[in-house]
Each structure stands twice: as C-alpha cells, then as structure tokens.
Amino acid sequence: MAVLARLDLTPDEQEQLTGQLDRILDYMDKLNELDTESVEPMSHAVDVVNVLRPDRAVNQPRTEDLLRNAPARDDDFLSVPKIIE
C-alpha cells in the first residue's frame, strides 16, 4: 500500500497506520451488511449533472508564474529525477 502510494513511512508509522486502516476496513464491512439491492448506485455526492463550459481557449500563458511553483526547473521545462523505466 505504502509502495503504491509512494509514501515513505517509518516502522512505527507503518504499524500505527496499518491499525487505523484495518479499523476503516472493518467499518466498510459494517456498511456491507446493509441491503442495497433496490438502491441505484450513486455517482456523486452532489445531485447535479452536466456542468459544462464552452470550448474556448481563454487562458493566457503564464509559464513563469507556474514554473516558480515547481520544485525544480530547467529552462522552461519542469525538472524531475531521471525516470526511465
């Protein structure tokens, strides 16, 4: 789980979180006891559909501002550790 989510955990944290996760999963089991046979699956917590915008390219380029938020940059690129698989 930690590997999939790319979390770097100490053994203590691992133990603590495993316990917490187990309790969450137990609660899921509890929810599973409910008979939902006749209930239609919910797609979203908010009962609204079709929120759409027109197809217009309205954004002005602001590469500088955006790159200033990046941990590292190289020229106008984002720079990341070498990631060839």
Add this chain to the structure above:
Amino acid sequence: MSYETVIGLEVHAQILTESKIFCGCSTRFGEAPNRNTCPVCMGFPGVLPVLNRKVVEHTIRTGLATHCAIARRSRWARKNYFYPDLPKGYQISQYELPLCTGGHVDVSGDGAPKRVRLTRIHMEEDAGKNIHDARGDHSLVDLNRAGVPLMEIVSEPDIRSPDEAGDYLRTLRSILEYLEVCDGNMEEGSFRCDANVSLRPEGDDELGVKVEIKNLNSFKAVEKALEYEIRRQGQALSEGEPVAQETRLWDPDAEVTRSMRSKEHAHDYRYFPDPDLLPLEIDEEWVSEIRATLPELAQERRNRFVEAYALPAYDAGILTQRRDVADYFEAAVKAHANPKAIANWLMGDLFRVLKERKLDAALRIEHWPVAAADLARMVQLVDEGTISGKLAKTVFTEMLEAGKGPDAIVKEKGLEQVSDTGALDAAVEEVVATCAAQVEEYRAGKEKVFGFLVGQVMKATRGKANPQMVNEILRSKLQG
C-alpha cells in the same frame, strides 16, 4: 500446428477542440514548453476541472457514426499512477459507465468486407511529455499535452491479420476525419494506436496469452510490429515455450518489439469515481440534435459515387478517402458533368500538386490551387473541342502558376484548337511534301510511320490542330 492470430486495437484519438478537456488552455501543437498550461492541467492543489462541452459532443458524434449505444448516464474516474507526465498522480478517465458502448466499424480494404465490433469509446485526458535523454542526470517535463482531450476507441479482438488491422485503422481514421472530430495526424500524435495480439491453435475458441504493443506511430509500424510479433509468438509456441503476458515496445529502427514491463506486476490503477467532476446525463434530445448533423461517411459516399457517376470502384474509393476531396469532385461535376475526366485530373495532376505543396497535410484543404469550377471548365473546353487534350496540360499548368481562369488563358495564349478544314489541309499538304521519304515508306505498307506524320502536323500547328481531323485528312491524302 497452425495458429490463428487474434488482434484487438486501442486507438487514442485527439478530439479536435480549441481548448483542453478540463481547463481553458489552448491545445495548439508545437508551442514552447509549458506555454499551454495552467494550475488545473499542472495539477495544483485546490483547483477544479470543468468539462469542455465539445469533448462530449464529439464523442457522441463518433459513437453514433460507429453504431454505439450512447449511455444515458456516464461518469468520470481517476486512474491512479505515479509518473511525472501527470502531476496530479492520476489521469481523469472513464472506467465504469463510459459514454459509448457496443457498436462496430465496417472495414473496407483490399480484402473482403469485414465487421470489427467496438467494445467502448470513452473520454480521457492526455498526459504530458517527458524528455529523458536531453540531460544526463534528470528528465524534462513539458505539460502542454497534459489535459488535451482524447477518445479511447477500443475494439473487440475481431481482427485476424496485420492487413486487417491496417484496414481497420484507415477506415476508423477516415470516419473521424469525415466527422471532423480528429485531424488524424499520426506524426503529431493525434491518432495513436496500441495493439493487443495473441495466437491460438486454429479452431480453438479460447484466447491465447496476449501481448500489448505500444509506440505504433504509423500504419506501417502497426502492420510491421504485428507481423514481427506473430512470428515471435508463433516460434515460441511451436518450441513449446510459453508466451509471457506483457507490454512490448515497437522499435521502428531495429524492427523488433522489446519487453517493456511485465503485466504480472502491472500497476494497480485503483480506479474510483472522480469527486471533482459531476456525472453526465445525456437525454434523447441531445443525441438527436447531434445525430441530425452527421455527414455522409466515406463508405456510403463511395457507393453513391459508383452509382451516380458511373465511376470505377477504385476511383470512387480514392476520391472519397477525404471529405474535402469528395466535396471538390462533386462541385466540379456539378459545373460540368464529365465525372471520369474530372476524376482523372483530380487523382493525377491535382493530387501531385497537393502532395508537392503539402496541402494534404491539413484535415481540410481550404485553398485549392485550382478552383473546382475552373477545373470543370477546362475539361469542358476539351470536351467541346475548343482545346486539344494535350494543350489542356498547358492550361492546367498556367492555372496553377498564374491563378487565372481557363478561358482567359486560352484566349491570351491563343490555344484554341484548329478545326478549320482549310488550315489543316494546308498543314497536312506541307508535311506530305517535306516528308517524302516517310510518305513512301507508309505507302509501301509501313503503318507505323503514320504516327510520325501526325506528329509532324501537330508540331507544325504547335499542338493546336484537332488530332482527329488531322488523322482523317492525312489518311485521305496518303491514299490519294
């Protein structure tokens, strides 16, 4: 043992829009790095994606043209994986409840007609681009493509050979181009393909172990990669070795596929509904509105061309590959009803010019080098005997270079065909007199010399003589 090949294709087609799928950034190709980006497509915390209406409409359009069922209710999912080309840590895609399901594409090519069923068509965002080899110690990321809208079109494993795969892709691309939902440009990555291929003993119903091939950037690459992979798997199976379920990358230079990652420890994408995006509800009215705007597609049009214009199926096929070419042809035929002659000029001289000037790179040719009405008029001038077929070439070249209409050119250059008996008589007499030796040969039974003599008359009249009349006059003079 002989094996049957089973192929399924996944096509990622860029949906032709001005802005990205969930933000107002431009989708224009070839911009400076990270110019088409904003907090949404860069995955900043706290931003909210808002869906582009055109993405939905174009996907419905495609679904209708490929006979899919359009879902009444459709929703978005997060596909989780870590890779710097998607800074959010997930791709917004569709998993359950895709927009289109079922459907089929009727494939036409050199082989027998064939129906390929579709599993689904769903919408998703594209990822950014990583550049690994520009710098030694780190990779570069350009997020201009991140959030560009895509349709993923998934076929059933109905394809049985590399040729069929190529025909399916060409047919599908033509459909998307006719619908004007995708520009079909493979070089720029707006039409990409992954292939799933497996072999099974002839007659078996069960599918063999499948291998996914990526990096197929041209029709040729698809066909070659499949041929290679069929050979590789066939050899493994006949030697009793198992085929590993994996993803392989096509190397176009070495013309081999290479193992990329094993599917056994494939990513667990942990799909779940995206809480940032609301579901779609598509009512019959919306679908009908879109259905009403569907154009006649290539296949129907080709059949109509054969019927209505008495064209050979081959010509009709070529003329209807592109919607703009078919439109041009019909406009010309409307101006002058000689479909075969117009088809010949279009497929020969005009196609050559389109290629030379790279006008065919665009989805739709806006400015034709010769207007349809002018081409039609030129053919008409030939048909009416005003100019010879040979001089039509001169007129065509002049139309290209000077941009003038055919009538003006014929008048200016004095290209009218000479059909006046008196003038032709004189020209023929002259040739008969000067080429006495050849005339003797002809009279001695050497039929071939006739062509030479006709040529001399044409030369003397600078190509303007009506060749049919020259033939007749010359023959009667030589007999006399």
